[in-house]
Amino acid sequence: MNPLEHEAIYILREVVAQFERPVLLFSGGKDSITLVRLAQKAFYPGRIPFPLLHIDTGHNFPETLAFRDRLAEELGLRLIVRHVQDAIDQGKVVEETGKYASRNALQTTTLLDTIAEFRFDACIGGARRDEEKSRAKERIFSVRDAFGQWGQRNQRPELFDLLNGEIEHGQNVRVFPISNWTELEVWKYIRQEKIALPSLYFAHQRPTFVRDGLLWAASDPIVYRSLEEAVENRWVRFRTVGDMTCTAAVLSRAETLDEVIAEIRQSRISERGARIDDKRSEAAMERRKEQGYF
Amino acid sequence: MKVLKIATAGSVDDGKSTLIGRLLHDTGSLAEDQLEAIRQSSERKGYDYLDFSLATDGLVAEREQGITIDVAHIYFSTQTTSYIIADTPGHVEYTRNMVTGASTSQAAIILIDARKGVVEQTYRHFFINGLLRVREVVVAINKMDLVDFDQEVFEGIKAAFEELTRKSPFPEQRITFLPISALQGDNVVHPSGRLPWYTGPTLLEHLESLDPAGFTETGPVRFPVQWVIRPKTADFPDFRGYAGKVYGGTLKAGDAVMLLPSGNCSKIRDIFFFDAPLEAATPGSSVTLTLEDDLQLSRGDMIVKLGEAPRAERELSATLCWMDHKPLKEGARFTLQHHAHKVLSRVTSIESRLSTDFSGGTSADGGLHLNEVGEVRLELAREVYTDPYREHRENGFFILIDPLTRHTAAVGFIS
Numbered sequence: 018m019n020p021l022e023h024e025a026i027y028i029l030r031e032v033v034a035q036f037e038r039p040v041l042l043f044s045g046g047k048d049s050i051t052l053v054r055l056a057q058k059a060f061y062p063g064r065i066p067f068p069l070l071h072i073d074t075g076h077n078f079p080e081t082l083a084f085r086d087r088l089a090e091e092l093g094l095r096l097i098v099r100h101v102q103d104a105i106d107q108g109k110v111v112e113e114t115g116k117y118a119s120r121n122a123l124q125t126t127t128l129l130d131t132i133a134e135f136r137f138d139a140c141i142g143g144a145r146r147d148e149e150k151s152r153a154k155e156r157i158f159s160v161r162d163a164f165g166q167w168g169q170r171n172q173r174p175e176l177f178d179l180l181n182g183e184i185e186h187g188q189n190v191r192v193f194p195i196s197n198w199t200e201l202e203v204w205k206y207i208r209q210e211k212i213a214l215p216s217l218y219f220a221h222q223r224p225t226f227v228r229d230g231l232l233w234a235a236s237d238p239i240v241y242r243s244l245e246e247a248v249e250n251r252w253v254r255f256r257t258v259g260d261m262t263c264t265a266a267v268l269s270r271a272e273t274l275d276e277v278i279a280e281i282r283q284s285r286i287s288e289r290g291a292r293i294d295d296k297r298s299e300a301a302m303e304r305r306k307e308q309g310y311f
Numbered sequence: 312m313k314v315l316k317i318a319t320a321g322s323v324d325d326g327k328s329t330l331i332g333r334l335l336h337d338t339g340s341l342a343e344d345q346l347e348a349i350r351q352s353s354e355r356k357g358y359d360y361l362d363f364s365l366a367t368d369g370l371v372a373e374r375e376q377g378i379t380i381d382v383a384h385i386y387f388s389t390q391t392t393s394y395i396i397a398d399t400p401g402h403v404e405y406t407r408n409m410v411t412g413a414s415t416s417q418a419a420i421i422l423i424d425a426r427k428g429v430v431e432q433t434y435r436h437f438f439i440n441g442l443l444r445v446r447e448v449v450v451a452i453n454k455m456d457l458v459d460f461d462q463e464v465f466e467g468i469k470a471a472f473e474e475l476t477r478k479s480p481f482p483e484q485r486i487t488f489l490p491i492s493a494l495q496g497d498n499v500v501h502p503s504g505r506l507p508w509y510t511g512p513t514l515l516e517h518l519e520s521l522d523p524a525g526f527t528e529t530g531p532v533r534f535p536v537q538w539v540i541r542p543k544t545a546d547f548p549d550f551r552g553y554a555g556k557v558y559g560g561t562l563k564a565g566d567a568v569m570l571l572p573s574g575n576c577s578k579i580r581d582i583f584f585f586d587a588p589l590e591a592a593t594p595g596s597s598v599t600l601t602l603e604d605d606l607q608l609s610r611g612d613m614i615v616k617l618g619e620a621p622r623a624e625r626e627l628s629a630t631l632c633w634m635d636h637k638p639l640k641e642g643a644r645f646t647l648q649h650h651a652h653k654v655l656s657r658v659t660s661i662e663s664r665l666s667t668d669f670s671g672g673t674s675a676d677g678g679l680h681l682n683e684v685g686e687v688r689l690e691l692a693r694e695v696y697t698d699p700y701r702e703h704r705e706n707g708f709f710i711l712i713d714p715l716t717r718h719t720a721a722v723g724f725i726s
């Protein structure tokens with residue numbers, strides 16, 4: 018028995034029991050795909066009793082979007098998609114410019130609007146505590162106010178396996194069922210369960226360029242690139258598959274799950290190390306979290 | 312797959328962060344970029360060694376103040392085991408954090424500075440691990456390098472600690488003493504040539520030898536219904552499954568069971584984990600049960616084996632650890648959450664309060680403040696099905712939720 022799998026199933030069941038309108042935040046990445054699998058198991062032979070929500074930055078990899086649509090269709094899940102582009106068009110947020118322009122931070126506005134639109138009271142996400150230092154203190158049920166803000170004061174002690182999902186009107190809870198998993202454990206689970214993943218996770222040839230020691234996907238005009246930054250076709254894969262502007266590729270020839278897992282075991286670079294966004298500032302994530310970022 | 316959850320405890324500067332960083336480093340769990348950050352940071356501070364405590368430092372605000380104030384989770388693994396460390400530092404809300412960390416852990420590491428020996432904080436650490444009945448306690452006597460790896464120092468501290476254990480409410484607790492130097496890495500992951508008199512395992516070897524599965528068989532089976540699965544699909548028109556987690560013991564298909572609160576009896580027809588029927592479900596597993604008879608259970612009900620009924624209580628005596636800034640007053644009302652069951656409750660009396668130095672003394676002046684522990688009596692609106700915590704670690708605890716703020720105000724251990 019895998020105690021982490023059983024723990025995640027327990028958490029998902031608590032969510033549907035304690036909340037009226039839960040939703041699973043689906044990024045198309047391996048962690049949220051794993052969550053979908055766990056939800057299938059938690060409610061079998063019933064259907065997964067909540068929809069998927071994807072906030073599309075407009076800068077997602079096409080492979081991810083195709084995968085997302087197929088998964089939702091195969092499992093008969095309701096998929097809600099909201100676009101950052103709409104918030105930009107409505108003047109709610111302003112597009113970043115310059116070398117490091119990214120829509121990653123802009124997602125927050127669209128997410129909060131969507132939570133309000135559907136009155137979601139619990140948003141299930143695939144974040145893990147091992148990802149980054151400030152996540153290490155995150156609760157399994159993380160209470161957010163109406164502005165999506167995380168505050169130390171709002172956080173409740175979590176004793177044994179008791180999850181307190183009582184919230185005030187306007188508050189919602191972010192739920193992290195795979196909090197206690199590490200990157201390697203997620204990969205091993207994917208292998209054990211034979212879970213399909215977007216092709217981005219496996220080695221393929223792609224036009225990339227080097228900046229700050231990281232490999233960026235060349236995708237004009239979405240990803241800013243100066244003339245000096247020469248594009249070259251390289252064998253790469255991605256360790257996370259978020260927005261193109263904040264996800265770096267790694268050189269790799271690992272084409273199968275076994276090869277990917279072997280590579281991760283040996284890897285001397287953390288998963289975060291390949292997130293462009295976090296290079297901008299050590300405390301970047303924590304600040305964003307205070308502002309309602311997932 | 313083996314997962315071991317460990318809580319750590321120590322006074323400020325005993326070397327807790329250094330020890331955790333050392334464990335991460337010596338098990339090869341630090342990535343190159345993390346190690347590089349530690350190298351740079353250590354250099355900036357002018358150290359001639361690597362300050363591994365930097366591996367675990369958390370939130371910006373805390374870093375600025377130079378303290379950590381909450382429960383942080385740290386992960387590393389070996390060939391055989393995934394380790395989850397609940398690091399419970401902090402000064403102000405110490406008891407609250409420690410209780411929280413220990414509640415999810417199967418083992419605890421208590422750190423002692425070899426130069427200081429057993430101090431007031433050690434009482435607290437020991438008391439909390441006893442109250443929560445943490446099965447495995449490791450007393451790591453750290454900074455042995457600063458006392459010349461002297462065996463007498465080690466033995467002296469061990470004797471002083473054993474003095475404490477004589478009054479323990481949990482004599483079955485296994486306590487292991489280890490001399491280490493977290494900073495220099497002696498006896499943490501690798502054995503040390505500087506401790507020739509010590510013949511036991513290293514800290515990691517000791518942890519590797521623990522069997523978390525053996526810790527979960529704690530008493531009769533308790534199966535609180537978490538959620539009822541009724542697909543009403545063409546394939547499963549009449550399926551009614553009870554989703555929940557198995558606590559205490561092992562449940563088997565065919566077992567005769569009693570359902571609470573109705574008192575009805577039935578038999579387990581099938582135990583499902585996803586689409587696979589199981590012969591048996593062991594403690595800690597999240598499964599779905601079907602029953603032979605068409606009885607309608609709902610969330611909060613409990614399934615137990617026939618002849619193993621827990622107590623049905625509308626009044627409880629409990630040890631409370633108070634976790635809210637707003638003090639507890641007699642007569643206050645709360646939502647009591649016991650597994651999936653929530654009932655209204657009232658604290659009818661506060662019988663006694665433990666003195667804050669955890670030396671064992673008590674007083675009773677009506678209130679219970681943040682981080683205080685006391686004995687209380689509660690009155691409940693409906694019956695709950697409990698066991699005394701000392702007899703059943705999985706069915707003897709609850710939390711109190713403040714009906715106004717919705718905060719978790721306390722954890723209780725049923726007497």
Ligand SMILES: Nc1nc2c(ncn2[C@@H]2O[C@H](COP(=O)(O)OP(=O)(O)O)[C@@H](O)[C@H]2O)c(=O)[nH]1
Pocket residue numbers: 321322323324325326327328329330364453454455456457491492493494495
């Ligand atoms: N000499 C020596 N110093 C240590 C040892 N362990 C920790 N220290 C030092 O003790 C101080 C406090 O350590 P730290 O890990 O921050 O303590 P914490 O407050 O318990 O997390 C730091 O200066 C460490 O370098 C040890 O085994 N030997």
